Amino acid sequence: QVQLQESGPGLLKPSETLSLICAVSGDSVSSGRYYWNWFRQPPGKGLEWVGHIFYSGTTNVNPSLKSRVTMSLDTSKNQYSLSLSSVTAADTAVYYCARVTISNDRNDYWGPGALVTVSS
């Protein structure tokens, strides 16, 4: 059974860097059949695609966040990570990770989400 689990700081101050990890079980992040997404959802609002990373390390990032986002894969720990720098209150959201099937871009398995609050 594939499972994803986000983990992160919970609370950050403005200008700090958000670091989130998505731990994957039941599958390998280095599998060539999948790639790995990040989404976010501000409280009470809609969903936003943040970006994704392929097993090769290639990334695609939402241009609205591109200058602040770094993503990476850690195959030894079977996890991938998201780093978002210079956070503001507008980055307060639940962050989700999801597995994507390469053949048809299905986001078929999601983590439960991690709430990140940015507040001074």
Add this chain to the structure above:
Amino acid sequence: AIQMTQSPSSLSASVGDRVTITCRASLDIRDDLGWYQQKPGKAPKLLTYSTFSLQNGVPSRFSASGSGTDFTLTISSLRPEDFATYYCLQDYDYPWTFGQGTRVEIK
């Protein structure tokens, strides 16, 4: 970025009703559209992908259609567990973009 306009933003319906939600893309996205269901406090759940393909385990009362710029999600007979918010997502071009969501409430 491709804009996805979803309608209605909310609707009230009764158990057993037929419900249709639409999503319109600002340009042709071929069939690169999926629908997701989200319940409060939970992650989105994939319902359909590549416009009309039903994800494994999703009940057959859910169906989706469309191509190009106009897409629909239909629930043929609403069940109590279907009251949720529904989102469309285009993955035709970057950045991937969602519709603003449709909240399906109990009448």
